[in-house]
Amino acid sequence: MPAISTVAELLATGAADRPAIRAPERPPLSYAGLRELAAGTIASLNAIGIGRGDRVAIVLPNGPEMAASFVAIAGGATTAPLNPAYKDEEFEFYLLDLKARALVVQQGAETPARGVAQRLGVPVLELVPGTAAGAFTLVGGTPGAATSPGAAGPDDVALVLHTSGTTARPKIVPLSHTNVTASAGNIARTLALGPNDACLNVMPLFHIHGLIAATLASLAGGGAVICTPGFNALRFFALLDAEKPSWYTAVPTMHQTILARAERNAEIIARAPLRFIRSSSASLPAQAMKDLSAAFNAPVLESYGMTEASHQMCSNPLPPGAQKPGIVGLPAGPEVAIMDDDGTLLPQGAIGEVVIRGPNVTKGYEANPEANAKAFTKGWFRTGDQGMFDADGYLMLTGRLKELIKRGGEQVSPLEVDGVLSDHPAVAQALTFGIPHPMLGEEVGAAIVLREGMAVTERELRDHAAKHLADFKVPRKVVFLDEIPKGATGKLMRIGLAEKLGIKA
Structure with missing residues (x-):
């Protein structure tokens, strides 16, 4: 089988009559339909002067059109999905920073992005949904000739995302077709995805986890992605019952919310068995992993991903391989190593910075030589995570280097403390964070x-x-909350939490 290095080649492997994109109460879009949609979208973009390398910002609600537009537009231009919840000034920053050539919004949908784009002179393309899940047409733009028309090649950029910076200006991460298809293939192999698999996607589709793990990996396996309006704990089990997916992927906060409702939905779980459950984008507490596996009678695979790696780097394997609670698994795509501050690779069992290299890893941040000089050492990308390999070759993370709490001369791993607190029977969620202290x-x-x-x-x-x-x-301080503050993608907010909660040492 020839190597797949573009989104178009990835779509070409799916059986024509098999469903590719599904959604509740909509007929599915087949692989033949998705391929036709992608070809038609490239032609319509080329006709208004947009081609390979031109950036198209996408601001759509979570659902089948968002998934399909990402796949179709990436085939002949560069996609830039943005969070629909952004405010006016955020849209202005991102549209300018991206140098967006067009903005896609749903026809009739209210979003401040529309007004911002008009103010900045960015053409607005209206997406009109079709009958099948994900089918659409684009309306708008003025006739023009694309500088680089046609289907994208392996080195063309398929997707640009911004890093979620805590204080610094977010950096642009360009991901080529080679990057995203390599990652999708890695995930499909790790999960043994095939034409009979269907992923219930509850992740936001402006985030690498939903775009690559749920959507593109499903298509790489020839299966389907079931697109929901997003995560809704009250609807999750009804969707499970109606759609009968074979798996779902989510962040730990979502898994814990699902787990809290699992017992009262035991009949649905029995009626709609899952082959496995995947967790990524943050550390899943060991107890939650065990409880989730027991509740669903399915293996729970914790994996480790980041935007710069087009998502997946490591994953716990399917049975008969071992799933280790609190450990992010075996290298599952790129090469993974541990490096010291001087750039020396360390032996198994030594603690240092996790570094990666491989076809799924970005070649560098856009127009940011300073960040690239810090991020790359001897061809390895520095993840900013600290960790070590255990005796079986599984990677154990000990914390984000910038999240390590430096107390006096000691370093505290928040993940280690989270794990201990989460083991207390009364604790549903624990998040350890640093509180600024004048002496320590x-x-x-x-x-x-x-x-x-x-x-x-x-x-x-x-x-x-x-x-x-x-x-x-x-x-030294424990605060009890009804809910821990989360970011737009469902990640718990560790950095700056003390300030947000008004806690002082």
């Missing part, structure tokens, strides 16, 4: 969400932590 630099704090109907005091939690952790790692 930082002090250890923890935000806790309790299980329904359970109670525990701050003192009891600190005593529990003290049984398992050195004294300097035990949280």
Whole structure:
């Protein structure tokens, strides 16, 4: 089988009559239909002067049209999906930073992006949904000739995303067709995806996890992606029952919300069995992994991904391989190694920075030589994560280097403290964070969400932590919350949490 290095080649492998994109209460779009849609979209973009390398910002609600437009537009231009929840000034920043040549919005949908684009002189293309899930036509633009018409090649950029910077200006990550198809293929192989698989997508489709793991990996396996309006805990089990997916992928906060409702939906779980469940984009507490696996009677595969790697880097394997709670798994795509500050690769068991290289890894941030000089060492990309390989070759993360809490002369891994606190029977969620301290630099704090109907005091939690952790790692402040603040993609917000909650040491 020839190597797949473009989105068009990836789509070409699916059986013509098999469903590619599904959605509740809509007829599915077949692979033949998706290929036709992609070819028609490239032709209509070329006719208004947009071709390979030209950036098309996409602001659409989560659903089949968002998935289909990403795949179709990437075939002949560069996609730039944006969060529909952005405000006016955020859209202005991103459209200018991207140098967007067009903006795609749903016909009749209200979004501030439309007004911003008109103000900036960016053509607005209206997406008109068709009958089948994901089918659409684009209306708008003025006739013109594309500088680089036709289907995209392996080195053309398929997707640009911004890093989610905490304070610094977000960096642009260009991902080529080679990058995204390599990653989709890696995920499809890791999960043994085939034509009979269907992923229930609850992830936002402006995020690498939803775009590559749920959508493109499903298509790489010849299966279907079932596009929902997004994550809704109240609808999840009804969708599971109606759509009968073989798997779903989500972030830990979503899994924990699903887990809280699993017992009362045991009949649906039995009626709609899953082959496996995938978790990525943040650390899944070990207890949650065990409970989720027991509730669904299915293996839970924790994986490790980031935007610069077109998502997946490591994954726990399917059975008969072992799924290790709290560990992100075996290298599953790129080469993965551990490096010290000086650029020396370290042996198994040594702790250092996780570095990667391979066809799915971006060649560098756009127009940012300073960031690239820091990010790449001897051809390896520095992930910013600290970790080590265990005796079986599984990668264990010990924390984000910039999230490590530096207390006096000691370093505290928030992930380690999260794990200990999450093991307490009354704790549903735990997030450890640094609190600025005038003498020590930082002090250890923890935000806790309790299980329904359970109670525990701050003192009891600190005593529990003290049984398992050195004294300097035990949280000095514990706050109880109904919900831990999350970012747009469902990730818990560790950096800056003390300031957000108004906590001082």
